[in-house]
Amino acid sequence: MxxxxxxxxxxxxxxxxxxxxxxxxxxxxxxxxxxxxxxxxxxxxxxxxxxxxxxxxxxxxxxxxxxxxxxxxxxxxxxEPVARILGFAEFYGLRFGVNADTLVPRPETEMLVERALVLLPKGGRFLDLGTGTGCIAISIAHESPDLAGMATDIAPGALDMATQNAQQHGVDDRLALIRSDWFAAVPAAAQFDLIISNPPYIAESERNLMNEEALRFDPAAALFAPDEGMAAFRQILLGAQNHLKPGGKLLFEFGFQQANALELAAKDAGATQVTFSKDFSGHNRMAEISYETGQKASTK
The missing domain is CATH 1.10.8 (Helicase, Ruva Protein; domain 3)
Known part of the structure; x- marks a missing residue:
């Protein structure tokens, strides 16, 4: 109350x-x-x-x-969450501005940054899909000055916020920010060593389980996904192979009850290996997905 x-x-x-x-x-x-x-x-x-x-x-x-x-x-x-009152949140040791079109960065998402920094080769390129504040992509670029990448979001307000954050942390010259519905506006020839995404993954059926702060103040489009929360994963899985360099990988954050469904979806999309990592609470939270070298998605 x-x-x-x-x-x-x-x-x-x-x-x-x-x-x-x-x-x-x-x-x-x-x-x-x-x-x-x-x-x-x-x-x-x-x-x-x-x-x-x-x-x-x-x-x-x-x-x-x-x-x-x-x-x-x-x-x-x-x-109203403290980060929304203040207009910023801390993530991976950096301060990120937030607005009505972005989620507030969460500590567990730092797992993606840490793993990305291990997987990316020197001089590597990465793609962050659904970037929001840009916290994942900006943290990666800020931590390793030899890395460059691209980040996308469908919400203009989110891209505006990500642009401001990238400029604030001095990585805007190494991070291309584009408006895109997942891969739709990513150049067809663009290839990456790593694709990362923390997409919307909450099912509408789980709405009654969410806390008041998230429901009232977080953008619904960044939280909820059709198909019991799996729709965004399926779209990204199908397009990722066309933009991964040989040996490249895909990293996801996902809901703690989605591991089995995500593994099946990944295998259906041609993945050869799916590895899960646990968050601070001991729940499966991050998926690392590999494809056969040189394998491309079907165009059927």
């Missing part, structure tokens, strides 16, 4: 008291990350980093800081 914080006077409140007040309000609204959220939002309201906030714990908080925090706090009580 959405709650509204009780009225209070900011006069005479220290930074520590202000933080504690909002922590208590968030906790009373059943927000599991109440302490962290109160600290992050107060840092943003006061334009302080966490170390400086701690140092000012006993200092009086200016009224404009209290007012900004009240605005942030009421939005959080309405269960």
């Amino acid at each position: 959405t709650k509204t914080a009780k009225p209070y006077s900011p006069l005479g409140q220290t930074f520590g008291q202000l933080r504690l007040y909002w922590k208590q309000q968030f906790a009373a609204s059943d927000i599991a990350t109440a302490a962290l959220d109160a600290r992050l939002l107060l840092c943003a309201a006061a334009e302080l980093d966490q170390a400086r906030l701690i140092a000012k714990e006993h200092d009086p908080a200016p009224s404009d800081v209290a007012d900004h925090m009240a605005d942030y706090g009421q939005r959080r009580l309405a269960h």
